Amino acid sequence: MAEIVDVRRSILEANEAAATQVRGQLARALVVNLISSPGSGKTSLLEATMPAIKDSLSLAVIEGDIATDRDAQRLRALGVPAVQILTGGACHLDARQVLKVLAEGHFQAPDVLFIENVGNLICPTSYDLGEDFKVALLSVTEGDDKPFKYPAIFATAQVTVITKVDLLPYVTFDLDAVKAQMRSLNPTGSILLTSARTGQGLDQWIGMLRSSLDAKRRAPA
Amino acid sequence: MHELGVAMEIYRISRDAVAGHGAGRLESVRVAVGELRAVDPELIKFAWQATVAGGPDAGSELIVDWHPAVQRCETCGADKARDTAGWLPLCPDCASPLRVDGGLELDVLQVSYLREEEERAVSGGVG
Numbered sequence A: 001m002a003e004i005v006d007v008r009r010s011i012l013e014a015n016e017a018a019a020t021q022v023r024g025q026l027a028r029a030l031v032v033n034l035i036s037s038p039g040s041g042k043t044s045l046l047e048a049t050m051p052a053i054k055d056s057l058s059l060a061v062i063e064g065d066i067a068t069d070r071d072a073q074r075l076r077a078l079g080v081p082a083v084q085i086l087t088g089g090a091c092h093l094d095a096r097q098v099l100k101v102l103a104e105g106h107f108q109a110p111d112v113l114f115i116e117n118v119g120n121l122i123c124p125t126s127y128d129l130g131e132d133f134k135v136a137l138l139s140v141t142e143g144d145d146k147p148f149k150y151p152a153i154f155a156t157a158q159v160t161v162i163t164k165v166d167l168l169p170y171v172t173f174d175l176d177a178v179k180a181q182m183r184s185l186n187p188t189g190s191i192l193l194t195s196a197r198t199g200q201g202l203d204q205w206i207g208m209l210r211s212s213l214d215a216k217r218r219a220p221a
Numbered sequence B: 001m002h003e004l005g006v007a008m009e010i011y012r013i014s015r016d017a018v019a020g021h022g023a024g025r026l027e028s029v030r031v032a033v034g035e036l037r038a039v040d041p042e043l044i045k046f047a048w049q050a051t052v053a054g055g056p057d058a059g060s061e062l063i064v065d066w067h068p069a070v071q072r073c074e075t076c077g078a079d080k081a082r083d084t085a086g087w088l089p090l091c092p093d094c095a096s097p098l099r100v101d102g103g104l105e106l107d108v109l110q111v112s113y114l115r116e117e118e119e120r121a122v123s124g125g126v127g
């Protein structure tokens, strides 16, 4: 007779424990986890954001990629400390990798830490990195059916950014269809429209970041 | 896509759970997997076989309790039937927006463990 042992433990418990430690270490920083498919414009949105806020807020970026430190270089070129995590093929960042970067002391506790996840709409969704919220990016060239095709990320992200809206005149992308899917998947989430090319929507995006940081710092610990 | 990493975590937790139970081998491990967790129920079983192959727990079974997400109508207050992996845009009965609920399970539930002494007793061997 086999012995039955009740376990009831989260499969991701090791990641979750690390995420809790990240939260503890960055209790006064806003931590944003950016998730999208490759090429949706995560790095471009960060590049467009930096000049507008780097004088008033201290910033840091963690870049997750399978290979190359190109994205970290793009941000360092703007004078922002950016650390590249190379996952060597892994499809998502893990909180233990974030914890390791924090321990290496590349930057002082920032006001805002952006974590650009590995380009993938699926796997990063389940891994809490200690962020305050996830941001899902969807570029208008990817098609307006993506929220229902990748429900987990669009249901989980507190903010969805529709990127590259400067290209709307050239593509078939029904914004109302996206909003309808989002109402169902994520009724309390917000949707922003941005273009890193023209700067459209960046004020709202930055306003959202600032008010989230303020709200976090005002909230009782 | 990351089923192998997930399988290795399941294995670590399962072995940890029986650490105080004497020598033996895993017979089966039961896990709960939610639809929204990006873990494929078939791939995770292959990943499990790859994880235990060649070790003391080779041949053990991973049993997956699959938990689909539901779409609930706040207006009529009921879960609406949907096709596997398909989503309803609006409530088929009252056209209200639907809320997605559940499907976030990802837990090791239970381990079935065969202790060495018992196995010897069962097979009639002498100790």
Ligand SMILES: Nc1nc2c(ncn2[C@@H]2O[C@H](COP(=O)(O)OP(=O)(O)O)[C@@H](O)[C@H]2O)c(=O)[nH]1
Pocket (backbone or CB within 6 Å): A036, A037, A038, A039, A040, A041, A042, A043, A044, A045, A119, A163, A164, A165, A166, A167, A194, A195, A196, A197, A198
């Ligand atoms: N037209 C247009 N192109 C953009 C915009 N944002 C990014 N791109 C382009 O999309 C490509 C991928 O952008 P990148 O920021 O590297 O995407 P990531 O892989 O998500 O980090 C690049 O060629 C960018 O120039 C935008 O707002 N408008």
Ligand SMILES: [Mg+2]
Pocket (backbone or CB within 6 Å): A042, A043, A044, A071, A116
């Ligand atoms: Mg990038």
Ligand SMILES: [Zn+2]
Pocket (backbone or CB within 6 Å): B073, B074, B075, B076, B077, B091, B092, B093, B094, B095, B096
């Ligand atoms: Zn209804």
